[in-house]
Amino acid sequence: MTYRVGYFVGSLSSQSINRKLANALVAVAPTELELVEIGYANLPLYNRDLDAAYPLEAAAFKASIANVDAVLFVTPEYNRSIPGALKNAIDWGSRPAGENIFKGKPAATIGASRGFGTAMAQQHLKNVLAFLDAPSMGQPEGYIKFTDGLIADDGAVADPDTAEFFRHWMAAFAQHIAKNLAAR
Template identity: 35%
Template structure:
């Protein structure tokens, strides 16, 4: 019997027609057998604040999604050479669980669409955050897309065959990596 890998995908862009959401939608609709991908909605997540004693419903739902996931896909733009605030904020909320129970030891894939270098600098910074929260990102294959070079349509949907192949390869690697980490 094949073990299902439950993946939570988080997009650092809140735009409906974001090319980064397009990458995640493509991944969701092309998940390999034995993998399910749920895309989190970060639009209503307030900035993390330790003074909030009772998290709002949107945060409670997001934390439950983190807890149910075996692995993650992080997709997002590069803001000022770094991670977008929405993605970092979601990780900040999840990292506050006792004993890092929502993140620790889980596999992750990182992808992104941005300018000429894709989102390489943001992905590098995200890897640094992953070290602290004990999330284990794939080393390869990497997915970097140029959001402004005809690789996406006007609605943010991925159209480039080379990037599509890269996403599929990354999903297969994520499934294997997640199973290896869960042994």
């Protein structure tokens, strides 16, 4: 069976090390996973006053999430949490009340940082996903200490052990998806 996975890159920067990580994960994904990026840069700030007249950008965003089986978050840490733009996107996907598009979708978090900042961001993100009833993969965890040259822009990984970890991590995510979707 093939599962369609929507992935979010937490940083909007074109030079994001998390974009490089996402490219590496796409490159080593098992054949049963079809990964598609879900963009969110054009979303307005969430405001519940807009729930009655949902903006077209937000409706299209929610539709893109509805068209995937699972979600993957590849995120850095900003000020000991997740980037504001990513949180805004999650808010749009979970609103209005009672129309949470993330509910029941298997999820996973991974991220790169030059230190270990992604760990704090991922912990906050897992709390949000728990509230949204999106079952998150617990193990293996993915806190990637990024160094220059580790991952090329196209996703090529210089270190064979890191490349193997990415393959193992994506295989575990595929199992997490299959287990959670079978339980529905």
